[in-house]
Amino acid sequence: MMVDDALKAAAHINASRLLESVETLARFGAREDGGVDRPALSPIDIGARRFLIDRAAALGCTVRTDACANLFFRHPGLEDLPPVMTGSHVDTQPTGGKLDGSYGVLAGFECLAALNDAGIRTRRPLEVVAWTNEEGTRFQPGAMGSSAFVDPALIERYGRAQDSDGISLDSALAAHREAFPLLQTRVVDTTAHAFIELHIEQGPLLELANVPLGVVSGIQGVRWYAVRCRGIAAHAGTTPMHARHDAMTLAVAVRAEIETLAYQLGGDDTRITFGRWTVVPNSINTIASEVTFTIDFRHPDAVVLSAFDRQLADCVSRHAVTLAALFTHAPVDFAPAVIQRVADACEALGAPSRRITSGAFHDAMYLAKHCPSAMLFVPSRGGISHNPLEATDDDHLVLGARALAHCLVYLCNEAP
Amino acid sequence: MMVDDALKAAAHINASRLLESVETLARFGAREDGGVDRPALSPIDIGARRFLIDRAAALGCTVRTDACANLFFRHPGLEDLPPVMTGSHVDTQPTGGKLDGSYGVLAGFECLAALNDAGIRTRRPLEVVAWTNEEGTRFQPGAMGSSAFVDPALIERYGRAQDSDGISLDSALAAHREAFPLLQTRVVDTTAHAFIELHIEQGPLLELANVPLGVVSGIQGVRWYAVRCRGIAAHAGTTPMHARHDAMTLAVAVRAEIETLAYQLGGDDTRITFGRWTVVPNSINTIASEVTFTIDFRHPDAVVLSAFDRQLADCVSRHAVTLAALFTHAPVDFAPAVIQRVADACEALGAPSRRITSGAFHDAMYLAKHCPSAMLFVPSRGGISHNPLEATDDDHLVLGARALAHCLVYLCNEAP
Numbered sequence: 001m002m003v004d005d006a007l008k009a010a011a012h013i014n015a016s017r018l019l020e021s022v023e024t025l026a027r028f029g030a031r032e033d034g035g036v037d038r039p040a041l042s043p044i045d046i047g048a049r050r051f052l053i054d055r056a057a058a059l060g061c062t063v064r065t066d067a068c069a070n071l072f073f074r075h076p077g078l079e080d081l082p083p084v085m086t087g088s089h090v091d092t093q094p095t096g097g098k099l100d101g102s103y104g105v106l107a108g109f110e111c112l113a114a115l116n117d118a119g120i121r122t123r124r125p126l127e128v129v130a131w132t133n134e135e136g137t138r139f140q141p142g143a144m145g146s147s148a149f150v151d152p153a154l155i156e157r158y159g160r161a162q163d164s165d166g167i168s169l170d171s172a173l174a175a176h177r178e179a180f181p182l183l184q185t186r187v188v189d190t191t192a193h194a195f196i197e198l199h200i201e202q203g204p205l206l207e208l209a210n211v212p213l214g215v216v217s218g219i220q221g222v223r224w225y226a227v228r229c230r231g232i233a234a235h236a237g238t239t240p241m242h243a244r245h246d247a248m249t250l251a252v253a254v255r256a257e258i259e260t261l262a263y264q265l266g267g268d269d270t271r272i273t274f275g276r277w278t279v280v281p282n283s284i285n286t287i288a289s290e291v292t293f294t295i296d297f298r299h300p301d302a303v304v305l306s307a308f309d310r311q312l313a314d315c316v317s318r319h320a321v322t323l324a325a326l327f328t329h330a331p332v333d334f335a336p337a338v339i340q341r342v343a344d345a346c347e348a349l350g351a352p353s354r355r356i357t358s359g360a361f362h363d364a365m366y367l368a369k370h371c372p373s374a375m376l377f378v379p380s381r382g383g384i385s386h387n388p389l390e391a392t393d394d395d396h397l398v399l400g401a402r403a404l405a406h407c408l409v410y411l412c413n414e415a416p
Numbered sequence: 417m418m419v420d421d422a423l424k425a426a427a428h429i430n431a432s433r434l435l436e437s438v439e440t441l442a443r444f445g446a447r448e449d450g451g452v453d454r455p456a457l458s459p460i461d462i463g464a465r466r467f468l469i470d471r472a473a474a475l476g477c478t479v480r481t482d483a484c485a486n487l488f489f490r491h492p493g494l495e496d497l498p499p500v501m502t503g504s505h506v507d508t509q510p511t512g513g514k515l516d517g518s519y520g521v522l523a524g525f526e527c528l529a530a531l532n533d534a535g536i537r538t539r540r541p542l543e544v545v546a547w548t549n550e551e552g553t554r555f556q557p558g559a560m561g562s563s564a565f566v567d568p569a570l571i572e573r574y575g576r577a578q579d580s581d582g583i584s585l586d587s588a589l590a591a592h593r594e595a596f597p598l599l600q601t602r603v604v605d606t607t608a609h610a611f612i613e614l615h616i617e618q619g620p621l622l623e624l625a626n627v628p629l630g631v632v633s634g635i636q637g638v639r640w641y642a643v644r645c646r647g648i649a650a651h652a653g654t655t656p657m658h659a660r661h662d663a664m665t666l667a668v669a670v671r672a673e674i675e676t677l678a679y680q681l682g683g684d685d686t687r688i689t690f691g692r693w694t695v696v697p698n699s700i701n702t703i704a705s706e707v708t709f710t711i712d713f714r715h716p717d718a719v720v721l722s723a724f725d726r727q728l729a730d731c732v733s734r735h736a737v738t739l740a741a742l743f744t745h746a747p748v749d750f751a752p753a754v755i756q757r758v759a760d761a762c763e764a765l766g767a768p769s770r771r772i773t774s775g776a777f778h779d780a781m782y783l784a785k786h787c788p789s790a791m792l793f794v795p796s797r798g799g800i801s802h803n804p805l806e807a808t809d810d811d812h813l814v815l816g817a818r819a820l821a822h823c824l825v826y827l828c829n830e831a832p
Contacts, residue, residue: 201654202651202653202654203651203653203654203655203656203659204655204656204659205656208659220653222653224700224701233803234799234800234801235618235619235775235776235799235801235802236687236689236691236712236714236775237619237636237638237687237712237714237774237775237776237777238617238618238619238774238775238776238799238801239619239620239687239775239799240619240620240621240684240687241686241687241688243619243620243624243799246689248690248691248693252668252671252672255668256668268656270657271652271653271655271656271657272657273652273662273700273701273702273703274664275652275664275695275698275699275700275701275702275703275704276695276698276699276700277664277693277695277698279691279692279693282691282692282693283691283692284640284689284691284692284710284712284742285640285689285691285712286689286691286802287689287691288691294700296652296653296700296701298652298653326700358653358654359651359652359653359654359655360651360653360654361653383650383651383654383655383659384650385650385651385654386651386702387649
């Protein structure tokens with residue numbers, strides 16, 4: 001029985017083995033403050049990858065890679081059908097924690113081990129993936145591995161990206177091939193049956209709602225802009241207020257107007273942040289001649305994002321300031337059938353869950369273009385993320401892995 | 417007749433000689449953009465000083481220096497009376513112009529030359545001074561020379577000040593002594609009869625009023641503060657607005673409140689500037705954890721400045737942000753009798769003038785503690801200052817020197 005196997009797999013999730021694996025992987029790039037600093041394809045990351053490859057081999061999985069050094073760990077299926085995929089990334093922010101990305105990969109590994117322990121064979125293959133350079137810290141942009149998996153043409157451009165030492169992604173990929181010369185290449189000959197990414201929430205909503213599992217229905221769209229306001233530098237003591245052209249006075253007025261229009265358009269789902277400020281000449285006794293600030297606006301509704309674009313253009317035109325678009329991504333709606341499987345898995349385990357929209361980007365944002373996809377979140381204590389203090393209760397980590405196992409086995413076994 | 421001599425001296429101001437001297441001095445530290453970069457006591461500044469010393473010697477003046485390398489160029493008087501002093505500084509901002517400071521010194525020199533040309537002997541000596549390090553660019557604080565002249569005890573602390581290369585003022589003063597080993601030391605055995613500083617306005621008021629001369633009645637008081645606002649760094653995409661502690665949101669709210677209270681207290685004379693901003697971590701997609709901004713508040717009324725201090729303390733306490741006092745100076749009221757002499761000189765020349773409060777600091781701020789002092793301003797084109805584009809019409813430069821000559825001779829000859 002499929003459903004029985006799904007429950008059986010969930011029941012074979014070994015809590016201590018899962019939690020130990022988190023601690024073991026965190027040793028690769030461990031920071032003194034308890035966090036992790038593991039740049040993509042660095043020697044530290046290659047050490048972490050060797051650990052994963054060795055463990056997968058011990059679990060009887062085949063291990064393959066691709067042009068962007070993504071790692072695919074496959075548990076064979078009974079039939080020659082497209083795989084069900086799960087996974088995340090193991091690179092971190094410079095001041096990252098132990099869970100962001102790594103938890104999703106290690107929970108996938110724990111599912112592989114649970115299948116073995118329970119003696120379960122699934123109809124479809126189950127493939128755990130570690131995507132390369134999700135954080136975008138060493139090489140820009142982020143999510144290189146997952147986006148290049150979905151659109152292999154991207155790899156040519158990505159290859160020329162350089163890190164802060166001038167090392168290209170191409171060189172880093174060559175070093176990766178040298179480190180693992182025996183790895184076979186995975187050919188993308190078919191789309192996967194489904195992709196599920198398990199991740200920490202990186203926000204406070206599940207904790208505030210006191211709910212241990214989040215069924216992620218999509219990812220917010222985002223707009224990144226830079227607004228440049230020009231003034232005229234002048235002496236703070238000698239220039240009367242009415243004769244000033246203070247770029248900072250202009251910038252805070254424009255910021256306030258943009259904030260208001262963001263709320264008006266977006267309501268409760270609005271996320272608006274003015275995070276980076278550059279002031280020229282940035283002197284106590286000189287009126288600012290130029291202030292540039294960034295906008296990070298996110299919303300799950302594409303109509304709201306477009307309206308924001310239009311009204312922002314009107315706003316900057318009214319104030320005669322300059323607008324530069326830095327980045328844009330449309331909202332992602334995950335596949336209703338896969339969302340439902342995730343929700344069903346939570347229910348089957350008797351675990352409370354709620355629908356949630358992801359505020360952060362994830363590899364699943366790109367996988368959603370390849371195959372039916374969804375995500376599962378566990379709570380982040382205090383909503384803290386990209387920080388050595390990032391943490392999730394052990395019970396939540398284990399419950400997330402159980403729900404993932406249930407969902408993956410169900411998907412692996414469902415009728416084509 | 418005293419008044420005749422004052423008019424005669426004014427009439428002997430040689431426009432082309434004055435304007436040429438401005439261009440000649442500007443060659444010491446000339447910038448490619450037409451501005452001047454002449455750090456205090458640098459080899460460039462010592463070159464400029466040598467030019468002044470040679471010119472003063474050619475004019476028959478005695479040249480002396482003191483512990484802070486101020487240079488005193490004295491035209492002897494007929495009687496053994498305290499001198500009338502005039503002058504300013506010849507160090508500049510890194511992106512300075514040709515006039516700030518230098519104009520006041522060179523106009524003083526032109527007065528000395530006019531006395532010679534007209535064959536005028538005054539009752540009191542006339543002393544032109546070049547004060548050391550007014551700008552405070554190479555060594556902090558500014559106005560070292562004039563403040564140490566007034567309070568010689570300051571030189572011990574000033575001596576330890578270091579420039580950005582780690583060179584102490586003491587070392588720079590030693591280099592100055594080596595460059596001019598024959599200069600005698602001026603002893604401050606008596607207070608001067610009066611001090612007048614001629615300077616460019618560095619603001620737009622005279623130009624806006626279309627008046628060529630400003631009779632400066634005092635210098636605004638100033639408060640410099642830094643306000644530090646703390647928040648909590650969090651992900652711009654995952655953190656709902658109601659769960660944020662955005663240091664920038666707090667900072668712009670506190671800034672707005674401070675601006676309002678400054679206007680309420682200070683009325684039209686208010687000068688309030690928030691010029692320097694530091695944002696942590698200053699990242700597009702991270703909510704700011706800390707924002708520090710500076711306040712430069714100036715007003716001619718000490719009561720207003722004190723009220724500002726109190727209400728600012730209440731404001732930061734209400735918002736639980738941190739306040740650090742960086743610098744403070746009380747308003748300076750110049751001596752009514754000297755102000756009147758300056759106004760009389762303008763009237764005697766038939767030149768329109770208006771009373772004005774200085775928004776910038778000047779050496780006269782310190783000299784006012786030593787002897788009856790005042791200042792005379794000429795217009796700054798567009799109010800531009802501390803900028804290679806700094807400029808004043810030739811007619812205004814010449815008129816300012818004529819008014820200075822009239823005023824100095826009148827003061828030199830007035831009854832004890």
